[in-house]
Amino acid sequence: MHIGHQQLYLGIDGGGSKCKAVIVDAEMQCLGEGIAGAANPFHSVDNAQQSIVDAALLALADAGLEQSQINQLIAGVGLAGVNIPKYFDLMNAWQHPFKEMHLATDLHIACLGAHNGDNGAIMICGTGSVGYVSCNGDSLIVGGHGFPQGDTCSGAWLGLQAVQKVLLAADDLGAQTTLTKRIYRALGCLDSNDLVSCLSGQGATYYARLAIHVFDAADEGDLVAQQILAQASNYFTAVFNKLMAKEPARISLIGGLQVRLKDWLATDIFSQFSEPMQAPEIGAVLFARQQSK
């Protein structure tokens, strides 16, 4: 494929489980995409750099371009973990193979993507949860902090709450709930001993898979599940209010839980969300174009 002398851009969205890459031309036409492994420098700077290069090479191949053309790309790289200055500096000092590299947090590029390059706010509710606002030359992260100590209202948090309530009910120390039979069925458990065996050593992703049962149970009138979602909604509202105090022009809800969660938010909050316009990796390209002279 011949691209001529047109400048090409690489957008990277890297997180704890995977790294997505997109290559676009000067008119923002997508030429190719690639997905590689984890790219959170907090866990491993070397792995993050390798995953970014792997994803970029896959996107070049997908676009019908030569691998050597990696040095022609202006890269916008959004990464989890680089909100911590140490990891921002380590990644920014990288002798990267691109023409230029412009580094930002995964939150910033997701926000730019959601608002098509403009400032605004986002709330992410998937396996994890976090709020972010960038406007008027200021930015603020609200929440996050990981599992199990933070990420309230995330899928992992909902799953953990559900399991806690099931175990309290099993000891007759808490209200009975249909979450018990739903979660036992989902995990193939016969009793609470089985459940504890299943949970041993599991992390956020495992718990997040149980979140759907909280929504299902609540929809069918289970009071315990409804209380969990009411607590989630209260936290969500508090984060929302913190973000809106910065007066962003737009706010978007991103992540796997958005479809189910909307039913449990107050109407006057739900109505203020706008659909995200672009994916985070496109947000990374928009960031690179803003930063590149």
Added chain:
Amino acid sequence: MHIGHQQLYLGIDGGGSKCKAVIVDAEMQCLGEGIAGAANPFHSVDNAQQSIVDAALLALADAGLEQSQINQLIAGVGLAGVNIPKYFDLMNAWQHPFKEMHLATDLHIACLGAHNGDNGAIMICGTGSVGYVSCNGDSLIVGGHGFPQGDTCSGAWLGLQAVQKVLLAADDLGAQTTLTKRIYRALGCLDSNDLVSCLSGQGATYYARLAIHVFDAADEGDLVAQQILAQASNYFTAVFNKLMAKEPARISLIGGLQVRLKDWLATDIFSQFSEPMQAPEIGAVLFARQQSK
């Protein structure tokens, strides 16, 4: 050392972090002790069996006995994990090197130890938490279930609650608390990002080390810490009531938190606890003597 034809007993208390062994004579005089590695068959049946043998051989050496005398020992073996039938059966099918082996849960031998061979109830509050009662031919486990999904009121649970409150305060989504400066100082953190870095990948033992700060803060009037302990006390009381409904003759509180926790329990509950009389590994010997013909 010459023991003659007197029967010797081995008591084993095996858990997720270590395995304690004691050898006593027919008059319950302690001849030797040994400590080896983890012995929870839920994590590894092979390791549990190896740790039990290692601890027994160390205790034999400590007693000035020959390693070959392991086959003269009547062993009482109390293990974490064997409340799950599968692991009880796997351990019970072991071609063990002892003269006899009598297997029970770690809870049962701790309970027998606390009440010097009699029935009764125990509550354990250390890194984990659990209640157990054995009387009138019946036994019941209340609570437990591990971290982070269970073990309410344990050290790990208290530490996690503290960290959650610190992170909420850092986001200005919860009340300010002196737990922030206490925990930052304890972990050498400057801010919430540092704290999240410290917590990454940590388990129950790490969180449990933070529990002392909840007690210290509460003692000095911190409302957030006091609320955490009030919640712990409520749960503790509920477990206590479940156990006492079985009408045990005695109940004892065991574990690292007992000294600090007592101040936060209602007087009418605290006053019902009796000092444990023997260590769990001695309880294992008592169990073996009860079971052996």
